[in-house]
Amino acid sequence: MSRQGKMTESPRMLHKKKKFSMYPYIFILPAIALMGLFTIYPFIRTIVLSFALTNKMGNFSSWVGLRNWTRVLKKESFWSIVVTSLKMAGVNLVLTFSIAMIFALMANKKVRFSKLYQTMYALPMAIASSPAAAIFIFIYRQKNGLLNNLLGTDISWLNEPSTAIWAVCAVTIWMHIGSSFIFLLVGFRNVPEDLLESAYLDGANSFQRIRKIILPIASPQIFFVLFLSVNSSFKTFAQIKLLTGGGPADSTMNLVYDIYKKALIDQRFETACVEAIFLFLMLFLLSRIQFALEDKVVHYQ
Amino acid sequence: MMKPKTKKKIKDRSAFIVKLLIGILFMLPIIIGLLFSFQTETDLVSYPLKFFTANPTLEHYISAFTTIPILHYLKNTLIVCVIAITAQIVFSSLCAYAFVFFDFKGKEFFWNVVLACMMIPGEVTIITNYVTIQNIGLVNTYPGLFITSMIGGTSIFMMRQYYKSLPKDFKDAATIDGCGELGFLFRVATPLSIPTISSLAIYLFVHIYNQFFWPLLVANDDKMRTIQVGISFLVTSDVTDYGRILAGAMVTILPSVLIYIFGQDYIIKGMTSGGVKG
Incomplete structure (x- = not known):
């Protein structure tokens, strides 16, 4: 019966598919137009302007060839910003990922009320940078600051190059752990229960179960979290703007903040464009490296 | 023992x-x-x-409510959120629907456009976008604030994932019953997608409510500031009475924290279904 039904249907379906329809184009138009206007067009424009001089409004004024690039790449201060970006991203990445990993392994097993701590581990991800900065300035400030109070110290946490970078990273890490935690948790919970059960019966302890079963099976999610974290760890902006303004002595100046500063404070849009494209190339290269590693490390089922 | x-x-x-x-x-x-x-x-x-x-x-x-226009900031934020979220849900649904249910010329090309856009971080294009907004005179306007948030790769991916999970038979059955393309989309696919759309909406709310960089650029005028930017000016200003700043910060986090606590299952579903490869 069903086979017969299929036989009579398919010619009609085939006919229907071949007919030209405007619908798909109308359906994708708003999305594609917006993406074209606010992602592709500005991306190309940023590349173009990195080879030009701009006026105070950020519009084209004349071609200069490679001069912007050579000027930026020759500057020592630029490379120190790149190094700071890498340093901050590294700290953010390693600590966010490891803490999220520990939290996800802790919350993995569903028990009664486990949702209570699951919510707590993820909650800071709902908090934006400005209120977070407000709270952390209260903690970090030198006079009547909570941290100095608790430690009995008198340190200006945000004004010392050696402590400022850690103070800013701590806020970023605190805000970013939640989303990594959620992705990891979902990955770990997808591991079949009976697999863990039988490993337990075979005498595997919890460390062995994590290492031999959970981590390999959840490796696509782990990889995905790493991929997202590498990207987001470079993009700290609001915390820097609100806590240190890139200082002291540029010790917390990363590329994203410098792009903002060059364009809107110094009104050197072409320099900002060079740095933006540099940031893009750096992130692109890192993602290529990660995908190459993925094939070696990740087990897809 | x-x-x-x-x-x-x-x-x-x-x-x-x-x-x-x-x-x-x-x-x-x-x-x-x-x-x-x-x-x-x-x-x-x-x-x-x-x-x-x-x-x-x-x-x-x-003092926070009487000396700072917190309610006005919240109103601005709400307007931006509602318009951006509605637009993003409608546009991403339509777009994802076309990619799943239609075969059309240039399909692969346009899909690659979507993927390419997802490879370009917003931080790379934000300054140039600001120049565009300035050139077309949208600085300090609501459209200027929400226009760049009207579409997102994550939304398209999430809706696509959902449409792909619909059994193909549904579409065939609806077509045989005389349901046209639009009929299937509006009468079958959309009502069934309410859970997906809800998780997308909650995820987008937390995301757009917490935006900082873009509204900082576009809203110079205090009247147009969103809550995040408004509070940030308080944070960086002269800190004489810190209690007021803390109170303002607590008011700011309340909506997103409440939405997170009550909608967390939706957010988790949304985050993980859109992100994983498929």
């Missing part, structure tokens, strides 16, 4: 308490903000600071 069952019970209980304590420790910054926002200015500058005060006060909340 204890029975193994009671022993296990004690072990589970203590593990639970440890996990809970770690959770409370992790939320400490929020708790700190909350506790100290109820302390008088005298308490806030006393040494040593105390977590719990004998005479809590609402003065900072009152």
Whole structure:
């Protein structure tokens, strides 16, 4: 019966598919137009302007060839910003990922009320940078600051190059752990229960179960979290703007903040464009490296 | 000797308490903000600071609402959120629907456009976008604030994932029953997608409500500031009465925290279905 039904249907379906329809184009138009206007067009424009001089409004004024690039790449201060970006991203990445990993392994097993701590581990991800900065300035400030109070110290946490970078990273890490935690948790919970059960019966302890079963099976999610974290760890902006303004002595100046500063404070849009494209190339290269590693490390089922 | 069952019970209980304590420790910054926002200015500058005060006060909340246009900032944020979220849901649904249910010329090309856009971080294009907005005169306007948030790769991916999960038979059956393309989309696919759309909406709300960089550029005028930008100016301004800033911060985090707590299952579903490869 069903086979017969299929036989009579398919010619009609085939006919229907071949007919030209405007619908798909109308359906994708708003999305594609917006993406074209606010992602592709500005991306190309940023590349173009990195080879030009701009006026105070950020519009084209004349071609200069490679001069912007050579000027930026020759500057020592630029490379120190790149190094700071890498340093901050590294700290953010390693600590966010490891803490999220520990939290996800802790919350993995569903028990009664486990949702209570699951919510707590993820909650800071709902908090934006400005209120977070407000709270952390209260903690970090030198006079009547909570941290100095608790430690009995008198340190200006945000004004010392050696402590400022850690103070800013701590806020970023605190805000970013939640989303990594959620992705990891979902990955770990997808591991079949009976697999863990039988490993337990075979005498595997919890460390062995994590290492031999959970981590390999959840490796696509782990990889995905790493991929997202590498990207987001470079993009700290609001915390820097609100806590240190890139200082002291540029010790917390990363590329994203410098792009903002060059364009809107110094009104050197072409320099900002060079740095933006540099940031893009750096992130692109890192993602290529990660995908190459993925094939070696990740087990897809 | 204890029975193994009671022993296990004690072990589970203590593990639970440890996990809970770690959770409370992790939320400490929020708790700190909350506790100290109820302390008088005298308490806030006393040494040593105390977590719990004998005479809590609402003065900072009152002064935050009377001296800062918090409600106006919230209104601006809400307008941006509602328009951007609605647009993003409609546009991404239509777009994803076309990619799943139609075969059309250039399909692969346009899909690659979507993928390419997802490879370009917003931080790379934000300055140039600001110049565009300035050129077309949208600085300090609502359209300027929401226009760049009207579409997102994550939304398209999430809706595509959902449409792909619909059995193909549904479409065939609806077509045979005389349901046209639009009929199937609006009468079958969309009603069934309400859970997906809800999780997308909640995820987008937390995301757009918390935006900072873009509204900082576009809203120079205090009247157009969103809550995040408004509060940030308070944070970086002269800090004479810090209690008011803490109170403002607590008001700012309340909507997103509430939405997170009550919608977390939706957010988790949304985050993980859109992101994983498929």
